[in-house]
Amino acid sequence: MRYWDYYIVLESDFLACRRYVEFSSANLGTYSVEFMHLLFAASTEAEIVLKQLCTRLGEKDAATIVQWRSTLEPKLNLSSFRVQNIIMSIDMSPFPEWQTVNSPSWWLAYNGVKHNRSLKFENATLLNCINALAGLFVANLYHEHEAFKGADLEPQSCLFKPILSSRPLISRQLGVVGYSLPNAHKLGAS
Numbered sequence: 711m712r713y714w715d716y717y718i719v720l721e722s723d724f725l726a727c728r729r730y731v732e733f734s735s736a737n738l739g740t741y742s743v744e745f746m747h748l749l750f751a752a753s754t755e756a757e758i759v760l761k762q763l764c765t766r767l768g769e770k771d772a773a774t775i776v777q778w779r780s781t782l783e784p785k786l787n788l789s790s791f792r793v794q795n796i797i798m799s800i801d802m803s804p805f806p807e808w809q810t811v812n813s814p815s816w817w818l819a820y821n822g823v824k825h826n827r828s829l830k831f832e833n834a835t836l837l838n839c840i841n842a843l844a845g846l847f848v849a850n851l852y853h854e855h856e857a858f859k860g861a862d863l864e865p866q867s868c869l870f871k872p873i874l875s876s877r878p879l880i881s882r883q884l885g886v887v888g889y890s891l892p893n894a895h896k897l898g899a900s
Contacts, residue, residue, distance in 0.1 A: 713759050717850050721869050724748050733797050738837035746823055746834035752842035753820035759849040766897050775813050783808045786893045792873040793844050804845035816841035844870060855894035
């Protein structure tokens with residue numbers, strides 16, 4: 711679970727920013743060097759995990775977000791996956807643009823800041839960081855879907871929880887065991 715562990719580190723670093731910027735709708739446009747750093751880290755890690763998911767689905771040569779979308783969206787339907795931001799009490803969808811064959815807004819912001827920092831630095835915002843972390847969170851849930859199904863994905867996220875329409879998996883001896891992610895069976899075992 712190396713990918714999950716790194717996600718938790720990034721989430722912890724992000725949550726430390728609350729000491730300086732209140733996580734509220736009024737501050738979603740706030741940008742900073744720290745948000746840039748976290749946007750880069752979360753987006754780069756999302757790239758790694760999304761590539762892993764593509765490989766598990768049989769597409770070993772998927773190298774761009776367009777290729778990831780064309781591999782993952784038809785099989786996993788990530789554009790409809792929603793998470794709740796626990797801190798801000800808002801529901802989010804990190805990949806809604808994949809439904810219309812576009813790149814996620816946080817990915818475009820990441821690339822803009824990375825390739826043209828002098829003109830795009832203002833895109834290193836609280837909102838783009840939250841969305842990039844949400845994208846990484848969802849990618850990790852699918853990457854570790856067997857652990858999530860068995861309620862073994864620890865430590866739990868302090869920032870997000872998935873919004874699932876499925877019922878929890880229940881064991882008579884143990885109670886709630888975990889949750890099944892939509893279409894995760896297409897990935898096979900982790």
